[in-house]
Amino acid sequence: MILAFFLTDTWSFVTDNWDVLREGLKVTLECSAIAIAGAFFIGAIGGAARAYRIPVLSQLAAVYVEVIRCTPILVQIFFLYYGLAQPPISIRFDAFTVCWLAVLIWGGAYNIENFRAGFEAVPQRYREAGLALGFTRFKTFLNVSLPVGGRIALPPSINTYIAQVKNTALVYAIGGTELTSVVLNLNAVTLQTVECFTFLAIVYLAIVWSLSALIRLLEGHLALPEEAR
Amino acid sequence: MPDWVNPVVDYMFHEGLKGTLRIAIGSLIASTVVGVVLGVLITIRFRPLEWLIRLYIEVWRGLPLIVTILMVFFLAPTIGTAFEFDQYTSATIGLSLWGSAQVAEATRGAVQSIPREQHEAASALGFRWTGRQVHVIFPQALRRLIPPLVTLLVGVIQNSTLAAVIGATELLGSGQRQIERLSAPPPQGLGEIHAFEVYGGVAVVFFIISFPLTRLAAYLEKRLI
Numbered sequence: 230m231i232l233a234f235f236l237t238d239t240w241s242f243v244t245d246n247w248d249v250l251r252e253g254l255k256v257t258l259e260c261s262a263i264a265i266a267g268a269f270f271i272g273a274i275g276g277a278a279r280a281y282r283i284p285v286l287s288q289l290a291a292v293y294v295e296v297i298r299c300t301p302i303l304v305q306i307f308f309l310y311y312g313l314a315q316p317p318i319s320i321r322f323d324a325f326t327v328c329w330l331a332v333l334i335w336g337g338a339y340n341i342e343n344f345r346a347g348f349e350a351v352p353q354r355y356r357e358a359g360l361a362l363g364f365t366r367f368k369t370f371l372n373v374s375l376p377v378g379g380r381i382a383l384p385p386s387i388n389t390y391i392a393q394v395k396n397t398a399l400v401y402a403i404g405g406t407e408l409t410s411v412v413l414n415l416n417a418v419t420l421q422t423v424e425c426f427t428f429l430a431i432v433y434l435a436i437v438w439s440l441s442a443l444i445r446l447l448e449g450h451l452a453l454p455e456e457a458r
Numbered sequence: 459m460p461d462w463v464n465p466v467v468d469y470m471f472h473e474g475l476k477g478t479l480r481i482a483i484g485s486l487i488a489s490t491v492v493g494v495v496l497g498v499l500i501t502i503r504f505r506p507l508e509w510l511i512r513l514y515i516e517v518w519r520g521l522p523l524i525v526t527i528l529m530v531f532f533l534a535p536t537i538g539t540a541f542e543f544d545q546y547t548s549a550t551i552g553l554s555l556w557g558s559a560q561v562a563e564a565t566r567g568a569v570q571s572i573p574r575e576q577h578e579a580a581s582a583l584g585f586r587w588t589g590r591q592v593h594v595i596f597p598q599a600l601r602r603l604i605p606p607l608v609t610l611l612v613g614v615i616q617n618s619t620l621a622a623v624i625g626a627t628e629l630l631g632s633g634q635r636q637i638e639r640l641s642a643p644p645p646q647g648l649g650e651i652h653a654f655e656v657y658g659g660v661a662v663v664f665f666i667i668s669f670p671l672t673r674l675a676a677y678l679e680k681r682l683i
Contacts, residue, residue, distance in 0.1 A: 299664065300616070398525055423536060426529050
């Protein structure tokens, strides 16, 4: 009874403010999509550089990974937004750019480690077989290591993507236009705190839980045949 | 070093670092205690309890940490005045909800990784459930729990910066205050922005704290598992 009342309340809050909320959700999803796509490429390239010890690139990737993983993402966001805007440098990003850029850089660092582990798990004989078939080293990577290693790296990298979606909420700190900022602004205007946070929690949990379910689904589908281990 | 640096560093170390440590240590202890208890309880085969703890874990791991902290700060007071917390306490509670979910999951894994025979041998020796857990299972599970706890410590220290969002003056928040002060026109400030140096400095401090701890976690993982 109380629950029903509570949910209808939230529902009317959502329908009343749907235009604003939809805009916020759109920005969250856009930022997440750009950041995830970027993190995929950084992860695949950086992970390959680390796994195959490509000189210079490998060391650069290692430094990048350590710097990003050992500093809080909120500090990175402040640095991008306020630090780089300081006069002699004067690189000014808007909140939307900082949102996807910070989350992309952050996710890329974690993804390098995911892909490195994935590529290192590809049995040596697979690559030897590729080379024996006359593929160049690069073609072997593209046709053998990437599909096999990428499959091994998929579940942990989806975990990184989930964390990226959640981290887009941090631009609330610099006044973004994504979901959390929009809802918190509505909260300040309408004072419907319970409805605001109920909606926020439902949306984030729906995104995060369905992506986690996707990992479990993919794990079964993409598991390598036994002899590949 | 320019003149403005000394008072800024002084403030950030006395006020800021203290705030960070206060939040980090408080939530590390709370997360560990609550997480270990929940993680052991979830291994009991009693469905409703299992579902309840599973829900707790999935909710607090699923929500963005900033949303959890904002919930504690803005939403909890709507229940009653007893739930009105200051910024430090709100951040500590938010981090503890998140951290305890992580620890609970790690504990469940560690406890369930202890082979069945250990349970059976302990029962054969006459231990009841509590005795079995306390004297036989948990001491073994603890070894496997240490690396995730070090990782949690790093996470808690880094995520304590989120307290700055609700206005606590931990390391990041104190830096923010100092940047604002310096940007004010003289005589209060300098009329200059020093965001680059201050936030860069905050990042360096966090790196100096986190880097050895991540190394330690990796080392322990190799040694203890």
